[in-house]
Amino acid sequence: MTHYVSHERLWSEPMPLLFQRQLGTVRNVIAPDPVLNVLARSCEENAEINTAFVGTKFTPHDFRRLFATEIVNGGLPIMLPRLAELEKDLWLRRKRAQEEQWLGEIEGIDLTLTFLRTEQADPERLTRRVPAGLGIPRPRH
Structure with a gap:
């Protein structure tokens, strides 16, 4: 599915999108503001x-990071070239997170990169890995 990215003023490449809905026969992306609300x-x-949720805020991007971490950490057998593509994308997202000072995002991306490097270094571990607990997200200030 493609969608219009208003802050970049362009249409995205076709990709699976987490927040979408179907209205009649048309499938659409749900805009960020309703998701945030x-x-x-x-x-x-x-x-x-x-009380652990007091002051906690999630963004749609948090879910992308969580799912990427779960995929890599959960042992989904992803082809190694795809892992290299994911790593490149994560480094670009990390750079943007640094520019925007999204500290929680940087922490999550670093965690995902650690798991990704492990995947690239030792593909045999895919069958033996157990998921890691990520805990409850911390409040953003």
């Missing part, structure tokens, strides 16, 4: 039950 409400509701 739903995530913010969910965090507020969870904070009433679990």
Whole structure:
């Protein structure tokens, strides 16, 4: 699926997108603001039950990082050339995160890069790996 990236003023390459919906026969990407609003409400509701969620904010990009980490850490057999492509993309995202001072994002990307390098160095581990607990995200200030 492609979508228009307003802040870059261009259409994306075809890719799987996490936040999408189907209206009739047309599949569309859900705009970032409604997703952010739903995530913010969910965090507020969870904070009433679990104080660890007080002040916690998620963004759609957090989910991309979490899924990428889970894929690599969970042992999904990804071809090595695809891993090199993922690594290149992660380095570009890390550079942008540094420019934008997204500290939590940098931490997550570094974790994903660590797992990715392990995958590239030792493909035999795919069958023996156990998932790592990532814990609860920390509040952003």
